Amino acid sequence: MAEIERDKLLDIYTRTMKVNRTDEKFRELLMQGKVAVMYYCVRGQELVSAAAMAALEQDDYVVCTYRGQGEQTAKGIPIEKWWGECLGKATGTCKGKGGTMHITDPDTGIMVTTGVVGSGIPIANGLAMASQNSGDGKVTLVSFGDGAANIGGFHEAMNMAQLYKLPVIFLCQNNRYGEHTAYADHTDSVDISSRAAGYGMKGIKVDGNNVNEVYPAMEEAVAHARSGKGPVLVEAMCYRMMGHFFGSDFSYMPEEHLAEMAAEDPLPKLRKVMLERQFTEEELDKIVEGINTEIDAAVQHALDAPLPDTDEIYKDVLEETA
Amino acid sequence: MAEITMTQALNLAIDEAMAEDDGVFCLGEDVAAKQGGGVFKITSGLSEKYGENRIRATPISETAIIGAAVGAALAGHRPIAEIMLMNFVGVCMDQIVNHAAKLRFMSGGQTPCPIVIRTTTGVGVGFGGQHSDMLEAWFAHVAGIHVVTPSNAADARGLMRSAIDANDPVIFIENILCYGLTSEDPGPGYRVPLGKAAVAKEGSDLSLITYGRTVLDALEVAGELAKEGISVEVIDLRTIAPYDEETVLASVNKTGRALLLHEAVRPFGVGAEIAANIQEKCWDKLKSPVRRIGGTFSAVPFATHLEQAWIPQKSDIAAQIKASVGKA
Numbered sequence: 001m002a003e004i005e006r007d008k009l010l011d012i013y014t015r016t017m018k019v020n021r022t023d024e025k026f027r028e029l030l031m032q033g034k035v036a037v038m039y040y041c042v043r044g045q046e047l048v049s050a051a052a053m054a055a056l057e058q059d060d061y062v063v064c065t066y067r068g069q070g071e072q073t074a075k076g077i078p079i080e081k082w083w084g085e086c087l088g089k090a091t092g093t094c095k096g097k098g099g100t101m102h103i104t105d106p107d108t109g110i111m112v113t114t115g116v117v118g119s120g121i122p123i124a125n126g127l128a129m130a131s132q133n134s135g136d137g138k139v140t141l142v143s144f145g146d147g148a149a150n151i152g153g154f155h156e157a158m159n160m161a162q163l164y165k166l167p168v169i170f171l172c173q174n175n176r177y178g179e180h181t182a183y184a185d186h187t188d189s190v191d192i193s194s195r196a197a198g199y200g201m202k203g204i205k206v207d208g209n210n211v212n213e214v215y216p217a218m219e220e221a222v223a224h225a226r227s228g229k230g231p232v233l234v235e236a237m238c239y240r241m242m243g244h245f246f247g248s249d250f251s252y253m254p255e256e257h258l259a260e261m262a263a264e265d266p267l268p269k270l271r272k273v274m275l276e277r278q279f280t281e282e283e284l285d286k287i288v289e290g291i292n293t294e295i296d297a298a299v300q301h302a303l304d305a306p307l308p309d310t311d312e313i314y315k316d317v318l319e320e321t322a
Numbered sequence: 323m324a325e326i327t328m329t330q331a332l333n334l335a336i337d338e339a340m341a342e343d344d345g346v347f348c349l350g351e352d353v354a355a356k357q358g359g360g361v362f363k364i365t366s367g368l369s370e371k372y373g374e375n376r377i378r379a380t381p382i383s384e385t386a387i388i389g390a391a392v393g394a395a396l397a398g399h400r401p402i403a404e405i406m407l408m409n410f411v412g413v414c415m416d417q418i419v420n421h422a423a424k425l426r427f428m429s430g431g432q433t434p435c436p437i438v439i440r441t442t443t444g445v446g447v448g449f450g451g452q453h454s455d456m457l458e459a460w461f462a463h464v465a466g467i468h469v470v471t472p473s474n475a476a477d478a479r480g481l482m483r484s485a486i487d488a489n490d491p492v493i494f495i496e497n498i499l500c501y502g503l504t505s506e507d508p509g510p511g512y513r514v515p516l517g518k519a520a521v522a523k524e525g526s527d528l529s530l531i532t533y534g535r536t537v538l539d540a541l542e543v544a545g546e547l548a549k550e551g552i553s554v555e556v557i558d559l560r561t562i563a564p565y566d567e568e569t570v571l572a573s574v575n576k577t578g579r580a581l582l583l584h585e586a587v588r589p590f591g592v593g594a595e596i597a598a599n600i601q602e603k604c605w606d607k608l609k610s611p612v613r614r615i616g617g618t619f620s621a622v623p624f625a626t627h628l629e630q631a632w633i634p635q636k637s638d639i640a641a642q643i644k645a646s647v648g649k650a
Contacts, residue, residue, distance in 0.1 A: 061397070063393075092430070093429075093430070093432075094428060094429050094430035094432065095430035095431075096430075097427060097428060097429075097430050098428040098429060098430065102428045102429070104425075104428070104429035104430075104432055104433055105432075106396075106432055106433060111393075111396050111397075111433065112393075112396065112421070112425065112433070114420075114421070115420075116416055116420055116421075119389070119416055119417065119420065119421060121389070122385055122386045122388070122389020122390060122392075122393070122417065123389045123390075123392050123393040123396070123417075123421065124393060125386065125389060125390045125393060126389060126390035126391055126392055126393020126394040126395070126396070126397070126401070127393040127394065127396060127397050128393070129349075129378075129390055129393065129394050129399075130393070130394040130397030130398070130399045131397070132375065133344075133347060133375050133376065133394075133399065134344070134345075134399075140393075152385060153385040153386065153389060153416075153417075156381070156383035156384075156385050156386035156389075157383075157385075157386050157389065159381055159383065159386070160380065160381055160383055160386040160390065163381065164378070315431070316426050316427045316429075316430060316431040317426070317427055317465050317466055318426070318466060318468070318490045318564070319426075319434065319488070319489040319490055322426075322431055
């Protein structure tokens with residue numbers, strides 16, 4: 001497999017750290033009691049989101065879930081608006097009416113963030129259908145977890161996407177837990193990607209903690225979908241290093257699982273690859289510092305931002321109320 | 323002017339919208355020529371004209387159908403999704419209620435969802451409990467959706483064009499027993515605005531407020547009662563939600579009496595909502611309690627005589643009107 005180009009690798013690193021620093025900052029604010037909102041941590045899954053977004057074009061469509069911070073920030077959503085929305089402010093992407101589980105920013109291709117497990121999968125087909133009908137050349141990537149692979153809509157959407165050869169990438173971030181239930185307790189099949197064969201679809205299973213595997217796989221999937229050959233189901237193996245949502249107990253994770261997950265942490269592994277590819281510690285630290293500064297400013301902006309007007313509850317219900 | 327059936331009216335409206343806007347497309351089970359142009363032939367002849375991408379025959383996958391419609395709408399297209407029979411909406415309620423209806427609001431107005439969900443239903447054809455229900459109240463209870471049903475062919479043509487024009491989801495309910503009804507063709511480009519009721523018959527003693535197939539029953543009963551000197555005004559809502567409150571209240575303020583009639587079951591129905599609103603807003607003008615008639619509160623039965631007994635009876639409509647005007 002060809003080496004990832006240096007510029008692309010740096011791009012992936014930057015996106016990964018943006019996701020990670022956003023996650024760390026969010027947990028810090030929650031711990032300090034500065035904000036009190038639902039937040040679904042992405043610690044451990046940063047690289048998968050970053051690699052996937054780095055494989056897309058800026059105007060490609062993305063559908064994600066309540067655990068979608070990774071896709072959102074890595075795709076390039078303006079972070080002041082992102083933080084504004086997460087804090088329920090008028091400056092948010094959705095004027096504070098969507099919230100952490102419903103971030104939408106069509107300008108950067110974040111078309112839907114659903115709070116219902118698996119519901120984004122059929123919607124991704126529609127975005128792709130629009131591209132197929134109009135010939136605009138876009139692909140749609142929908143991200144979801146292993147838990148979502150067991151909802152009926154997954155099956156319906158896989159079959160339909162393959163039938164029409166829709167330009168969709170189904171990215172299953174297999175983080176080994178569906179809410180609080182371990183993979184082996186919700187699914188008996190050895191993996192999710194092998195289900196692709198049952199639909200006549202291309203399936204790829206990849207180590208989501210290894211940039212040299214996950215990025216080329218995403219690139220291959222995107223190229224396949226964009227060429228008109230049809231959808232791809234990519235299963236990126238990763239770990240959810242926290243509970244289902246911030247603050248939720250995850251003592252149910254066995255010792256061995258925790259040890260395995262610590263050993264596979266994608267961040268030190270990525271850092272190692274960067275150093276091997278002749279990026280310097282200093283250079284990498286500087287990137288992270290820049291991200292931290294940007295995030296701090298965005299958080300402060302959001303904290304200082306006005307609340308939405310109360311009459312927003314009557315607006316945007318139907319066009320007549322816009 | 324030529325006469326058209328409701329089936330032709332719907333087909334013509336979809337055809338002309340597709341001709342005008344490349345973003346309009348249909349998807350649903352059996353809708354293309356290969357499958358006969360839809361189980362009730364509404365999309366007949368259209369796949370030959372617009373191709374199979376714009377008349378997409380789908381697998382039997384209601385969640386995937388509505389999900390795809392939602393996604394295409396977010397990309398700026400105007401999908402017309404067919405859910406063959408209204409009871410099957412139970413399979414895809416998450417996509418309709420949690421997504422189509424709410425995405426405009428939850429995105430702060432960024433992602434409106436202009437989709438038309440066509441669906442067929444109706445009591446009186448012997449389809450039994452899972453193919454007959456009128457479920458409009460389920461959708462009327464959700465903010466962010468228009469619910470529409472025509473009672474005649476001309477309105478079907480005009481309402482369908484307006485539904486396709488609308489920048490929000492529309493549940494478009496077609497009653498099986500109305501497909502064969504004929505009207506004078508209102509012609510190309512005809513539109514009936516959403517949210518506007520029709521006064522199907524003027525009257526002065528009581529407002530009989532209904533929609534869909536039961537408009538026919540209402541007009542028949544009103545005609546009979548006219549012979550007995552009772553003047554019934556028949557309001558055809560056409561749009562069930564958000565409904566034309568102005569026309570309804572004006573009528574009740576004039577007549578002082580109201581009877582709500584629908585084929586859907588009575589408890590917690592559309593009639594209950596409108597009746598409550600009338601009591602609040604027309605209290606000073608009311609001369610008798612607002613009454614409601616709906617289908618029997620059970621599953622729709624199969625045997626013909628049971629099914630006929632289940633449906634709101636014309637004799638009951640007449641009796642309720644007479645009781646209301648004090649001529650029982």
